[in-house]
Amino acid sequence: MDDRQRQQIRELREEGYGYGRIAQILEISENTIKTYCRRHGLGGVATNLASSEGKRQYCPCCKSVLELIPGRKPKKFCSDKCRMKWWNSHLDQVKRKANYSFVCPVCKKQFSVYGNANRKYCSHACYIKARFGGDEV
Structure with missing residues (x-):
């Protein structure tokens, strides 16, 4: 891996790309991308790297600000109580396939x-x- 590829990996991770997608773009092994990112502090969930900076997310039920934890999947609701209340009042959006x-x-x-x-x-x-x-x- 050369310096140009290392720079491209940094840029793509900052844009929110995952390991697999970066590996496809640069035609490098996905495990090589993972190892490089983890050693250089670029690990974690790709979507949080891009979306947690400068963007606030709100609970759809009570409109309170959600606390996003870097490296974890973003929350959609502030609590189980809000999640159940919202889904019970929006049954038309539930995809019941079973x-x-x-x-x-x-x-x-x-x-x-x-x-x-x-x-x-x-x-x-x-x-x-x-x-x-x-x-x-």
Whole structure:
């Protein structure tokens, strides 16, 4: 690695590029880039190097200023309370991909569930009927 490449690595890291992208651009091994960056204080999360300087981020729920920690993924919310409050009030933005449809083997009713691909019965009563042959007590 020559001085020109070292300078390019510094510039690209300051712009927020990751190790893999720099390796592609300069056609050098990604491990060589990582080693150089870590030895010269250019390590950590690439996006934080560029975005943490001069830019403030705010919690989308309460609008308080978020404290960004260098070398870590930037926070989106100030607390779990704000995160849950915001997502519960913006359900239209949730991408629910884990919806499954089944037919209950007991009552033959079609039902859909979110997040459980192994479910068999539509209700606890149908489970009891299938398992024990009777109704729920």
